[in-house]
Amino acid sequence: MENKIALEAKSIFKSFCDPVKIDVLTDLSFSINRGDFVSITGKSGCGKSTLLYIISTMDSDYTGELLIDCELVSGKSEKELAFIRNEKIGFVFQFHYLLNEFSVLRNVMLPGFKYNRLLEEELEHRAFELLKKLGIEKLANKMAYKISGGEKQRVAIARAMINDPLILMCDEPTGNLDSKNTEIVFDIFNELVDSFNKTLLVVTHDQSFAEKTHRIIVMEDGRILN
Amino acid sequence: MKNKHIFLIARALLMARFKQTLVAAVGVTFSVAFFIALLGFMEGLNKLLDGLVLNRTPHIRLYNDIQQSSMQPIDLDTAYNDYHNFISSIKPTNSRKEIYNVEHIIKKLNTDNRVYGVAPKVTAQAFYNLGNIELNGLINGVDVVQESKLFNFKEYVFEGNYMDLQNRSNSIILGQGVADKMLAKKGDLIQVTTINGEQFSLKVIGFFRSGIAELDKVQSYVSLATCQKLLGKPNNYISDIQIKLNEMGQAPVIAREYEQLFRINAEDIQTANAQFETGSSARTIISFAVGIVLLIVAGFGIYNILNMMIYEKMDTIAILKATGFSGADVKKIFVTISLGIGFGGALAGALLGLFFSVLIDSIPFNSTSVPGVDTYPVDYGIQYYSIAVVFAVATTYFAGWFPARKASSVDPVEIIRGK
Numbered sequence: 001m002e003n004k005i006a007l008e009a010k011s012i013f014k015s016f017c018d019p020v021k022i023d024v025l026t027d028l029s030f031s032i033n034r035g036d037f038v039s040i041t042g043k044s045g046c047g048k049s050t051l052l053y054i055i056s057t058m059d060s061d062y063t064g065e066l067l068i069d070c071e072l073v074s075g076k077s078e079k080e081l082a083f084i085r086n087e088k089i090g091f092v093f094q095f096h097y098l099l100n101e102f103s104v105l106r107n108v109m110l111p112g113f114k115y116n117r118l119l120e121e122e123l124e125h126r127a128f129e130l131l132k133k134l135g136i137e138k139l140a141n142k143m144a145y146k147i148s149g150g151e152k153q154r155v156a157i158a159r160a161m162i163n164d165p166l167i168l169m170c171d172e173p174t175g176n177l178d179s180k181n182t183e184i185v186f187d188i189f190n191e192l193v194d195s196f197n198k199t200l201l202v203v204t205h206d207q208s209f210a211e212k213t214h215r216i217i218v219m220e221d222g223r224i225l226n
Numbered sequence: 227m228k229n230k231h232i233f234l235i236a237r238a239l240l241m242a243r244f245k246q247t248l249v250a251a252v253g254v255t256f257s258v259a260f261f262i263a264l265l266g267f268m269e270g271l272n273k274l275l276d277g278l279v280l281n282r283t284p285h286i287r288l289y290n291d292i293q294q295s296s297m298q299p300i301d302l303d304t305a306y307n308d309y310h311n312f313i314s315s316i317k318p319t320n321s322r323k324e325i326y327n328v329e330h331i332i333k334k335l336n337t338d339n340r341v342y343g344v345a346p347k348v349t350a351q352a353f354y355n356l357g358n359i360e361l362n363g364l365i366n367g368v369d370v371v372q373e374s375k376l377f378n379f380k381e382y383v384f385e386g387n388y389m390d391l392q393n394r395s396n397s398i399i400l401g402q403g404v405a406d407k408m409l410a411k412k413g414d415l416i417q418v419t420t421i422n423g424e425q426f427s428l429k430v431i432g433f434f435r436s437g438i439a440e441l442d443k444v445q446s447y448v449s450l451a452t453c454q455k456l457l458g459k460p461n462n463y464i465s466d467i468q469i470k471l472n473e474m475g476q477a478p479v480i481a482r483e484y485e486q487l488f489r490i491n492a493e494d495i496q497t498a499n500a501q502f503e504t505g506s507s508a509r510t511i512i513s514f515a516v517g518i519v520l521l522i523v524a525g526f527g528i529y530n531i532l533n534m535m536i537y538e539k540m541d542t543i544a545i546l547k548a549t550g551f552s553g554a555d556v557k558k559i560f561v562t563i564s565l566g567i568g569f570g571g572a573l574a575g576a577l578l579g580l581f582f583s584v585l586i587d588s589i590p591f592n593s594t595s596v597p598g599v600d601t602y603p604v605d606y607g608i609q610y611y612s613i614a615v616v617f618a619v620a621t622t623y624f625a626g627w628f629p630a631r632k633a634s635s636v637d638p639v640e641i642i643r644g645k
Contacts, residue, residue, distance in 0.1 A: 053639045058548060079552045086550020093642060097545040101238035111549040113231035159549070171642075 005070060006167050006199045007032045007055060012064035014050060014222075024050050025062070025222045032167070032201060037193045039202045039210040042219035049171060051219070052203045056089055056169050057081040069166055086114050090160030094172035098144035098152055098159075104131070105140040108158045115163045123162075130158040134188060150181030157188060167199040168192065174209055186212060232555070235546075236562035239539060246531050251571035253527040254618050258575025261517035261614040263582035268513040269610070270603035272506045278437045282377045283495055284345070284468030285477040288484060290325060291491040294318050328464040331488055340471055340480060345372035347466040348453040354446075355417035355425070356408050363404065364444050365418070367453020376470045379434075379447075386412055386432020391449050398428040398452075402435045403443030420456050428452070518617065525621035528567055532560060532629035536636075543633050544641035553634035560633045564626020565619065572618035576611050 008031040015023045024047045032038055040048045053059040055066060057073055060081065066074050068088055073081065090111075098107045108127040112118060118126065131137040134154045139147050144155070153173065160168055170189075174182040186209060192198040193214075202213065210216050218225040240247050294316045300306055325331065328346065335344045348367035353360035370392045373379040380388045383399055391397055398418075400410055410416055414430045428448065436442055448456070454463050469484075471477055477494035485492040496503070536543070543556055587604040 049643065053643075056548075059639045079554060082547065082550050082552035082555075084550075085548070089550075091548050093548075097541060097548075097642075099238070099542050099545065101242045101542075106234075110235075110546075113228065113234075114550050114555065116228060116231075163550075 004034050005031050006034045006036070006068070007201070008067040008070075009055060010065040010067075012051075012054060012062055012066065014047075014054060014059075014062040023222055025054070028064070028222070028224060030217060030224060032199060034166075034199050035193065035197050037189065037200045037202075037214040038217060039204055039213040039215070040217045040219060041204060041207065041210045044205075046219045047222045048203050048219050052169060052171055052201075055201075056091065057085050086111055087163060088166040090163070090165035090168040092153070092156050092160050092168065092170040092173045094175040098155055100143065100145040103141050103143055104136075104147065104155050107144050107155060108162055110162075111159060112162045127158065127162060130161055131155070134158055150177055150184065153177060153181065153185060154188070157185070161192070165198075167201060170200070170202040170204075172204055173202060174204065174206060182206070182209065232558050232562055236559050236566060239535065239542070239559070240563055240566060243531075243535055243538070246535065247567060250524075250528045250531045250567045251574070253524040254521075254568055254571025254622060255575040255578055257517075257520035257524040258572050258614045258618050259578035259582055260520055261617075262576065262579025262610050263586060264517055265510075265513050265610045265614075266579070266583045266604045266606060267586050267602065268509055269605035269607065272509055273605060274599065274603040276506055279499060280495065282382075282436065283499060284376070285471045285474050285495045286469040286481045286484065287493045287498075288325060288331070288467040288469065288488065288490050289465060289493070290323055292318050292323075323465050324459070324463045325465065325467060325490060328462060328467070331467060331490075335467070335469060340473065340476060342470040342472050343372060343376045345369050345376050345468045345470075346450065346464045347373075347468055348450055348457065348459075348463060349465055350453050350456045351421045352456065353419045354404060354408060355419055360419065361404065361407060362444060363418070363446060365398075365446050365448055365453060365456065367448050367450045367456075369450055376468065382434045382436055383432050384435050388432065390431045391447060394429065394431065395449075396426070396428050396452055396455075397431045397448065399432045399434050399447040400430055401442035401445045402433050403439060404446060405430070405433050407443070418456070420458075422458060424456075424458070426456055517614070521614070521617050521621050524571070524618070525625040528564055528622050528625040529629060532564055532626055533632070535563070536560070536629050536633045539633075540636060540641050543636045544638035547636065547638040548642065556636070557630040557634035560630035561623065561626050564622050564630065568619045568622025568626075571622070572615040575618065576615055579611065579614065580606075 010029050012025055012028040013023070014025040015021055028051065040051065042048045050059070054062050057066075057068070060074075060078075064074070065072060068084060073084055076084070098104075099110070102110070105124065105127055108130060109123050112123040112127070128137060128140060131140055134157060136151055136154050136158075139151060139155070144152070147155070153176075157173075174185050177185065189200055189202070193200055200213075202209070204210055216226070295318075298311075298313055298316065300311045300313065332344055332346065335341050346369055350365045350367065352363045352365050354363045368379070368391075370379065370388060374388060386399065388399065391399060398416070400408070400416075404410075408416060410430050412430055412432065415427045416430060418426045418428055420426070434442070434447065436445070450464075451461060454461055457463065471480060474495065478496055481492040481494035484490070546556060547553070583604045583606060586602050589602050590600060591602045592600060
């Protein structure tokens with residue numbers, strides 16, 4: 001099942017109607033196989049973030065079909081989409097978006113609370129193992145706002161991984177990081193793909209980062225160029 | 227999604243804005259506390275004021291009413307049976323005021339297990355002689371022991387021993403108003419003229435104060451035997467039988483029953499004192515209305531604070547949603563926050579309300595019109611506490627529900643994109 005399709009988009013259209021109708025995405029179709037490490041690049045305003053929000057099921061205001069794990073998700077209810085997001089998609093944003101009210105460990109465990117397949121001890125153990133893999137296990141009990149930017153991004157990756165998702169989506173994951181931290185994050189991504197056979201989809205501005213991925217999707221004016 | 231984790235997140239959000247949370251909770255606490263104190267105080271006063279009259283009013287009074295016979299001679303004549311007979315200006319016959327067969331009635335009443343106690347009574351119209359002046363008076367002949375047991379007679383006798391009424395013949399306990407007018411002291415002999423024109427000397431052995439000044443200007447108490455003597459009647463002459471029931475609410479039904487059974491007039495307390503019920507319930511409604519307004523105001527406070535919290539925590543909501551929390555989960559979290567504030571505030575409020583009640587209860591309150599009371603009356607009924615807590619929790623639930631719905635419909639894309 002090496003080349004099984006993880007995510008498939010079929011002729012996706014999206015337009016903003018306020019104040020005037022602007023087509024953001026026109027007739028986008030592509031698919032991503034399991035184990036792929038894909039980056040989406042393009043100039044600002046080409047619609048790559050919009051595309052990410054659509055394929056991450058957060059934005060359901062579009063036409064076309066979206067299949068995740070060969071399951072049609074277009075037109076599902078908000079509750080079902082939330083469940084799919086929780087189970088199959090891990091998120092890393094440009095800004096870390098950790099919850100300051102919780103410790104690092106709790107932040108990582110949070111999506112697991114919703115998933116609710118593991119006992120709390122197991123979940124905690126799993127979260128700790130993830131932090132260990134990312135080399136930040138000593139931060140586990142610190143409050144989230146007390147750690148540095150690079151560390152926060154790694155915590156965010158651990159959080160994205162907690163439910164063992166099918167696909168990891170990242171929106172400018174290194175946009176806010178210096179080159180050293182960017183390298184660390186890239187290495188982590190690489191390892192996730194190579195050792196854990198995860199599927200990665202990264203939206204990025206960073207050409208050098210994009211070039212190191214297995215496949216680059218270049219977008220311009222709401223279309224895919226290559 | 228386990229409730230435990232909803233709690234966990236809700237608690238963390240609460241703690242993050244601890245001061246605001248506290249302000250909201252204190253709002254609930256105070257409104258619950260004032261609700262309880264207000265209603266407890268109001269009900270305490272209600273009971274006290276009603277008690278002034280109701281405690282001394284028999285639940286059922288048996289007596290012979292003066293009324294026209296419903297069977298007039300013409301009705302007995304078969305020749306006029308088919309006619310409408312108009313008789314004007316009918317007068318009652320010279321019927322006896324006393325109750326027939328009183329001993330048997332009292333014996334029968336004492337075996338009825340719905341009856342708490344029975345007190346016979348004789349009333350005599352009389353004049354108190356004060357030099358040339360005659361003061362109108364009403365002298366009650368009572369069975370001292372029963373009167374005290376059923377109607378707290380001894381509470382109202384503020385000078386002298388009420389038992390002396392029974393132990394010493396020709397003794398009288400004067401109403402305070404009468405005593406003041408006559409300048410009577412304990413041990414004085416006073417002159418009383420009955421409506422038959424006979425004069426008696428009675429020894430003053432005490433004074434009583436009912437709390438209703440109008441009554442005290444007229445009424446006095448003597449023993450049954452003395453009163454019968456005043457009227458020149460034998461010792462089986464009883465004009466009223468006062469009955470106290472175990473359940474006051476049954477009075478109208480039982481009164482009807484006795485009316486049938488003893489062929490006598492029976493008046494129940496509800497008919498005789500309907501206005502007290504009305505007054506009490508109106509006061510209770512007013513205090514409930516004020517209390518509930520307090521709670522609703524507290525609810526608006528919570529609404530405001532949760533709304534602010536949602537604006538502050540947009541990022542948190544967005545990330546929760548992005549990582550797979552559904553709108554329903556987010557709503558649950560915010561409703562939990564609101565209920566947490568409500569519960570905490572309400573429980574603290576119940577305690578504070580109890581404290582306020584105790585405080586009010588210890589404020590000195592000396593009123594000449596209310597005997598036997600030296601602090602403000604407070605009712606500690608559990609119902610006020612439960613109503614306040616339930617209503618507070620319900621208010622906070624609704625106050626939280628609207629902001630929670632708003633939070634649940636936050637679009638994570640908009641928040642994340644905005645960065």
